[in-house]
Each structure stands twice: as C-alpha cells, then as structure tokens.
Amino acid sequence: MDHLLEHVRSYLDRSLDERIAYIQAPRWIGHRVAMQAHERLAELLARPAALRTRGLMLVGPYANGKTMMAERFAVEHLRAAEQQRVWVVQTREGAGLAHFYGSILQALRAPTSNRRDVGRKAEQIDYLFDRLKPRILIFDEFHNVLRGRTRDVEAVLAFLRRIGRQFDISPVLIGEVAVYDVINQTSEMASRFDLHAAPRWQYDEEFLTLLDSLEAALPLARSSDLSDEKLAREIFRLSEGLIGEIVAVVTAAAIAAVRSGAERITKSDLGQLCYVPLSQRRRAPVRDYLL
Known part of the structure; x- marks a missing residue:
C-alpha cells in the first residue's frame, strides 16, 4: 500500500459501493x-x-x-x-x-x-x-x-x-x-x-507528477504505475491534455479495476473503456447508431 496516501489506505477495507463513491468524489489537485x-x-x-x-x-x-x-x-x-x-x-x-x-x-x-x-x-x-x-x-x-x-x-x-x-x-x-x-x-x-x-497540459514531467498524485488518491490495492511511459501516453491521448478529462479517464479505469477485482489500471484496461476523446465525439462511430 506504499503507493497510496495514508488517509486513502483505509478505504481498501470499505465496501465496493463506498470505494466507488470515494473514487467518483470530486477532489482538489494542487498542481x-x-x-x-x-x-x-x-x-x-x-x-x-x-x-x-x-x-x-x-x-x-x-x-x-x-x-x-x-x-x-x-x-x-x-x-x-x-x-x-x-x-x-x-x-x-x-x-x-x-x-x-x-x-x-x-x-x-x-x-x-x-x-x-x-x-x-x-x-x-x-x-x-x-x-x-x-x-x-x-x-x-x-x-x-x-x-x-x-x-x-x-x-x-x-x-x-x-x-x-x-x-x-x-x-x-x-x-x-x-x-x-x-x-x-x-x-x-x-x-x-x-x-x-490555465492552458492544456503538455506531456512532460509535470503531467507525470499529476498522474502519480492521482494514483496515490485512488484506493486500489495494487500499484498501477500511471506515470509509466506507455500508460501515461495513452491517458494523455485520451484526455487531450484537459485535466477534467484526465481525471475522468483515470476515474473510469479505477472503477473498472475495483469492480473486476484487478485492483490496478493497465493500458489494456484503458482500451476496454472505449473512451472517446472530446474532439472526436462528434464523429464517433456510435453517433451513426443514434440517427
């Protein structure tokens, strides 16, 4: 549990619903x-x-x-x-x-x-x-x-x-x-x-530090290493450098990890989210099914 903040560790013992509610709760990120x-x-x-x-x-x-x-x-x-x-x-x-x-x-x-x-x-x-x-x-x-x-x-x-x-x-x-x-x-x-x-984030050391901060605040039992190159690049691509989208992507992946019992986020997990970046949603394939 060394990858988690001390006050987050206690949530590992909570029920599934309580952990998911905590993951979904708005959180201040002091970047x-x-x-x-x-x-x-x-x-x-x-x-x-x-x-x-x-x-x-x-x-x-x-x-x-x-x-x-x-x-x-x-x-x-x-x-x-x-x-x-x-x-x-x-x-x-x-x-x-x-x-x-x-x-x-x-x-x-x-x-x-x-x-x-x-x-x-x-x-x-x-x-x-x-x-x-x-x-x-x-x-x-x-x-x-x-x-x-x-x-x-x-x-x-x-x-x-x-x-x-x-x-x-x-x-x-x-x-x-x-x-x-x-x-x-x-x-x-x-x-x-x-x-x-308040510009879009760039893929740099500050962005990787942000991912480490997010990982420490999410009660997953296993370390995900969100700042690892491949995983970080995928999160950056999906979020397009918008902090609201960064949090949304990581939150969705963390909830999926809790529900599946995997207790960590991987690049393949991000792919299974089928998350569409904001700039592409107007042209997303699912739109054709809505006509």
Missing part, C-alpha cells in the same frame, strides 16, 4: 497552475484600497479546472474569514444586462423577480455592495455575457470599471479565450486586468 491562481487571488484579497482596482482573467479551455480553482479559493476564504469578502457569480446564459444583473443577485442570495427592470436591479446591486462590501467578485463562465449585442457587452464592461472605482471590488473573469479577446480589444480594459492562463 502548479492551481496554486499560482490561488496566490494571485490572495494578492487581490490582501491589496490596499484603491480607486482604480485591478482584476484578473483566469482563461483556458473547457474542462481544465478553472472553476474548481476559483471555488476552492472562495471556500477556503469563507472558512477562515469573519466576514465573506469573496463571492462567486455563476454567469447566466443569455445576453443582456438583465441576465447579468440577475446572476449577481442570485450569487448574493438576494430576492429577485422575473421582471426585466434593469434600473431596479442595478440599484439593488449597489445597495448590496455597500452593505456586504465584497472585495472580489468571481464571474464564472464570463464568456456567456459576451454573446449579446455590442451595446450590452459594453455596458457590462462599464459595470466592471465602475465597481472598482465606487466599491473597491476586484472582478475576476473566468472563461475561454473569448474573454481574453474582448478585454484586450481596448487599452482601457486591458490595463485593468492581469492574465492567469
């Missing part, structure tokens, strides 16, 4: 990019008051752990702080200020109505900001608001500028590359936001 993101968020939280606050863009492809980085930071802050200063806003689908303001009100746990009274929502948000005094607002899936009319997008960007000046709030924008493109369209907005990139 370099994630820890650096937390450091930059901590700097925003600890900064002195300013009339022109700086924000942060956390940008990268889908399924690459951006949301988990932000939510983990927000939860850690909430556990340690006497007053909540970090709020996560799940940006709603749909264009326009009404949707955007509705996302903020929902995050602040404020009562809302279905009416599209933008002015009233803006007044309510200003009142809540003045009372709650947030320091960081994290807008997850921020690219949702960028699909609307130009004037609506410009109004959202104006809102981000205003909350820094009026309420001393640093906005954090999480999303795909469209967020980076829009913010950098003008020097005014570009000067207000730093970038923290």
Whole structure:
C-alpha cells in the first residue's frame, strides 16, 4: 500500500459501493497552475484600497479546472474569514444586462423577480455592495455575457470599471479565450486586468507528477504505475491534455479495476473503456447508431 496516501489506505477495507463513491468524489489537485491562481487571488484579497482596482482573467479551455480553482479559493476564504469578502457569480446564459444583473443577485442570495427592470436591479446591486462590501467578485463562465449585442457587452464592461472605482471590488473573469479577446480589444480594459492562463497540459514531467498524485488518491490495492511511459501516453491521448478529462479517464479505469477485482489500471484496461476523446465525439462511430 506504499503507493497510496495514508488517509486513502483505509478505504481498501470499505465496501465496493463506498470505494466507488470515494473514487467518483470530486477532489482538489494542487498542481502548479492551481496554486499560482490561488496566490494571485490572495494578492487581490490582501491589496490596499484603491480607486482604480485591478482584476484578473483566469482563461483556458473547457474542462481544465478553472472553476474548481476559483471555488476552492472562495471556500477556503469563507472558512477562515469573519466576514465573506469573496463571492462567486455563476454567469447566466443569455445576453443582456438583465441576465447579468440577475446572476449577481442570485450569487448574493438576494430576492429577485422575473421582471426585466434593469434600473431596479442595478440599484439593488449597489445597495448590496455597500452593505456586504465584497472585495472580489468571481464571474464564472464570463464568456456567456459576451454573446449579446455590442451595446450590452459594453455596458457590462462599464459595470466592471465602475465597481472598482465606487466599491473597491476586484472582478475576476473566468472563461475561454473569448474573454481574453474582448478585454484586450481596448487599452482601457486591458490595463485593468492581469492574465492567469490555465492552458492544456503538455506531456512532460509535470503531467507525470499529476498522474502519480492521482494514483496515490485512488484506493486500489495494487500499484498501477500511471506515470509509466506507455500508460501515461495513452491517458494523455485520451484526455487531450484537459485535466477534467484526465481525471475522468483515470476515474473510469479505477472503477473498472475495483469492480473486476484487478485492483490496478493497465493500458489494456484503458482500451476496454472505449473512451472517446472530446474532439472526436462528434464523429464517433456510435453517433451513426443514434440517427
């Protein structure tokens, strides 16, 4: 059991269902990019008051752990702080200020109505900001608001500028590359936001270390040597360098290993999963059976 973390070893004695539930549970992986993101968020939280606050863009492809980085930071802050200063806003689908303001009100746990009274929502948000005094607002899936009319997008960007000046709030924008493109369209907005990139993983020593960390966290009785060249290359091919897919592939293989009694993951086991990489799913052979 030397390949397992100490607190994971006890799960080997649990029932099959308990072990599978533990394997499926979301888990924090403190890799370099994630820890650096937390450091930059901590700097925003600890900064002195300013009339022109700086924000942060956390940008990268889908399924690459951006949301988990932000939510983990927000939860850690909430556990340690006497007053909540970090709020996560799940940006709603749909264009326009009404949707955007509705996302903020929902995050602040404020009562809302279905009416599209933008002015009233803006007044309510200003009142809540003045009372709650947030320091960081994290807008997850921020690219949702960028699909609307130009004037609506410009109004959202104006809102981000205003909350820094009026309420001393640093906005954090999480999303795909469209967020980076829009913010950098003008020097005014570009000067207000730093970038923290969450790119796809490369096949390198850091990726192999990630696989070792995952193996240590999964209660399999036998060592799988996930960082072995052949096995690691196959996991990288299936996941296409996306950490969400890396975890999904390894999790599926670990569950299969528990159910079969093999208690380890091999390259042939990965082949039996019939796992289709994200970029190939639209053209996967199974699609033809769905027509």
